[in-house]
Amino acid sequence: MKVIILGGTGDAVKLAAKLVNIPKLEIITSLAGRTLKPSALVGNYRIGGFGGELGLINYLKEQKIDLLIDATHPCAGQISWHGAIACKVAKIPHLMLVRPQWQKVEGDRWIEVASVKAAAQIIPELGTRAFITSGRQQLEPFFNLAKLNPQMWFLLRSIDPPDLVIPNSQVILDRGPFHLDQERQLLKDYQIEVIVSKNSGGDATSAKLIAARELNMPIVMIQRPPMPEAETVNSIEGAISWIKKFI
Ligand code: NAP
Numbered sequence: 001m002k003v004i005i006l007g008g009t010g011d012a013v014k015l016a017a018k019l020v021n022i023p024k025l026e027i028i029t030s031l032a033g034r035t036l037k038p039s040a041l042v043g044n045y046r047i048g049g050f051g052g053e054l055g056l057i058n059y060l061k062e063q064k065i066d067l068l069i070d071a072t073h074p075c076a077g078q079i080s081w082h083g084a085i086a087c088k089v090a091k092i093p094h095l096m097l098v099r100p101q102w103q104k105v106e107g108d109r110w111i112e113v114a115s116v117k118a119a120a121q122i123i124p125e126l127g128t129r130a131f132i133t134s135g136r137q138q139l140e141p142f143f144n145l146a147k148l149n150p151q152m153w154f155l156l157r158s159i160d161p162p163d164l165v166i167p168n169s170q171v172i173l174d175r176g177p178f179h180l181d182q183e184r185q186l187l188k189d190y191q192i193e194v195i196v197s198k199n200s201g202g203d204a205t206s207a208k209l210i211a212a213r214e215l216n217m218p219i220v221m222i223q224r225p226p227m228p229e230a231e232t233v234n235s236i237e238g239a240i241s242w243i244k245k246f247i
Helices: 010-018 051-062 076-092 116-125 139-150 180-189 207-214 236-244
Strands: 002-006 026-031 043-047 065-072 094-097 108-115 129-132 154-157 169-173 193-197 216-223
Touching: 002 010, 002 076, 010 026, 010 094, 010 236, 051 076, 065 236, 076 094, 076 108, 076 169, 076 193, 094 236, 108 116, 116 139, 116 193, 116 216, 180 207, 193 207
Parallel strands: 002 026, 002 065, 026 043, 065 094, 108 216, 129 154, 129 193, 154 169, 193 216
Antiparallel strands: none
C-alpha cells in the first residue's frame, strides 16, 4: 500500500520512521520545501507544492496512492484543506494527525488573536521588546510595525534566515526542542517584554510558555486557522492504529 504523509513537522518525521517498519507499506513524505535543511527522513520523500488541490488530486491518482495522512503543522491551513478535498475527490481514506492545542493555565497572560497581523497590532500595548516565535513566513506585519514605531525592538527566532529583514531586530537561527533553562535565560538576556507565538501545541517549543508564566510576561497567542472536518487522531500511535485497519 502506498501511503503519503503530508509533512513538515517533527510528528511527520516520527510517523514515517515508525511506518517504514510495517511490511507491505510504501511511505512517501511530502514537504513544501520551506526549510533549507529539513530533518532527516526515513522512507521516500518528495519536495514542493502540488499545484493546488487539482494538482494534489492528479498526484494521488498518478502515483496510485492508497492512503493520505495529513501530519502538517496545525497552522498550515491551506494544504490541509487541499488534502481533505483531494482525498474526497480521489476517494482515498484521509486522516489528520493534529497535536492538541496548548491550553492556558492559571498564571498565564495570553492575549489570543486570530492572525499574525492582529498580533502585530497589539504588541505595542504590551511592550517594546518583542520575541517573535511565529516563524519566518508572514513577517510583513512586524516589518510595518517597526517602520511605524521605531522604539519597537524585535528578536526573531527561526530555523532559516528570514527573507524580510525587520528594522531594529536581531535573528537567532535555531531549531527546537527548546529547554526551560534556555528559554528563561533568553528572555532575561534580551530583556523581552512580550512573546508572539502560534498555538502550535506539542512539547518541542512549549518551554517558553512556562518561562513566560514565571516572569509574568504576556504572550500574544495566534490561534489555529479553521481546519476541514476529517477523521482525526492526536498521536502517532493513533495514526498507526488507523493505518493497520487497511492492511
Ligand atoms: P500552507 O499555507 O497550508 O500551504 C501553502 C502551500 O504550500 C500549499 O497550498 C501547498 O502548495 C504547499 N504545501 C504546504 N505543505 C505542503 C506539504 N507538506 N507538501 C507539499 N506541499 C505543501 O502551508 P504553510 O503554513 O506555508 O506551511 C508549509 C509547510 O511548513 C507545511 O508542510 C507545514 O507542515 C510546515 N510548517 C508550517 C508551520 C506554520 O506555522 N504554518 C510551522 C512549522 C512547519 P500547492 O498548493 O502548490 O500544493
